[in-house]
Amino acid sequence: MSPMISSSIALLMSLSVSSTAAAAATANCTYASRAHINQVFSGLTNGNFSAFFSNVVDDVDWNVQGTHPLAGRYANKSLFIVNAVDRLARSQNLNFPDTITLVNVVGGCDEEWSVEELREQAVLKNGETFQLWPLRDGPRLNLSSGLTFDNTYAWATRWDTQQQIVQVRAYLDSALVAKSIFENELSTNSTYHTPRTVLEPGSC
Numbered sequence: 001m002s003p004m005i006s007s008s009i010a011l012l013m014s015l016s017v018s019s020t021a022a023a024a025a026t027a028n029c030t031y032a033s034r035a036h037i038n039q040v041f042s043g044l045t046n047g048n049f050s051a052f053f054s055n056v057v058d059d060v061d062w063n064v065q066g067t068h069p070l071a072g073r074y075a076n077k078s079l080f081i082v083n084a085v086d087r088l089a090r091s092q093n094l095n096f097p098d099t100i101t102l103v104n105v106v107g108g109c110d111e112e113w114s115v116e117e118l119r120e121q122a123v124l125k126n127g128e129t130f131q132l133w134p135l136r137d138g139p140r141l142n143l144s145s146g147l148t149f150d151n152t153y154a155w156a157t158r159w160d161t162q163q164q165i166v167q168v169r170a171y172l173d174s175a176l177v178a179k180s181i182f183e184n185e186l187s188t189n190s191t192y193h194t195p196r197t198v199l200e201p202g203s204c
């Protein structure tokens, strides 16, 4: 799974979408009910990536939109985790929490597709002093170093009748991902002296 990320994420805020009312209203859904979608995405918002990815089929078709080093169509779950999720995690300063918030959910139930709007806030390895404000009421984080990574996502997500995610088209802030990778990925600030003795993520 994604040990780098899952070990680093701390829960700062609770899931913002109430699932109780939705559970009663959508118990007979053909596809994922709103309550189920909230439950699955609580894996991301709680920092339990294993729990989230256990609801994604192995041969998921995951298309990261945009024009940046992580954009592309990932042919299965492990390719997406290793080549996109873990690669981005390597640009983070893992001494600071990575906060993912589920902002909104659209669709699901009798619709094969749903859309999840997400916000991810993290601290990158480079950068300057700043203070990070949580979305909701709560303690203000006082961070001493690192550039903010504050990205918003819209995931168009297709579910099968077993309530598993089979396809995602993830829309995001390309410029921020590109900047994060270029300024923090160790292998990109290389020179002709740099030894090339290990396989990089995405190289095979």
Ligand SMILES: *[C@@H]1O[C@H](CO)[C@@H](O)[C@H](O)[C@H]1NC(C)=O
Pocket: 027, 028
């Ligand atoms: C599903 O729908 C059927 C028929 O309308 C109903 O009898 C049943 O109670 C519903 N199940 C749930 C869990 O709501």
Ligand SMILES: *[C@@H]1O[C@H](CO)[C@@H](O)[C@H](O)[C@H]1NC(C)=O
Pocket: 048, 050, 051
């Ligand atoms: C993460 O979720 C899995 C599956 O639901 C569960 O077995 C595990 O205990 C959870 N881990 C944590 C740290 O909560």
Ligand SMILES: *[C@@H]1O[C@H](CO)[C@@H](O)[C@H](O)[C@H]1NC(C)=O
Pocket: 058, 059, 075, 076, 077, 078, 079
């Ligand atoms: C994903 O594809 C890669 C490359 O073909 C393969 O090595 C890996 O085992 C596959 N993983 C899954 C979960 O299918």
Ligand SMILES: *[C@@H]1O[C@H](CO)[C@@H](O)[C@H](O)[C@H]1NC(C)=O
Pocket: 140, 142
């Ligand atoms: C945050 O850090 C600044 C500078 O070190 C300090 O003056 C301030 O008291 C800190 N705030 C909190 C809430 O810890």
Ligand SMILES: *[C@@H]1O[C@H](CO)[C@@H](O)[C@H](O)[C@H]1NC(C)=O
Pocket: 186, 187, 189, 190, 191, 194
């Ligand atoms: C890239 O920059 C980082 C941080 O300054 C440094 O630790 C690392 O050695 C550099 N890597 C290369 C290949 O130059």
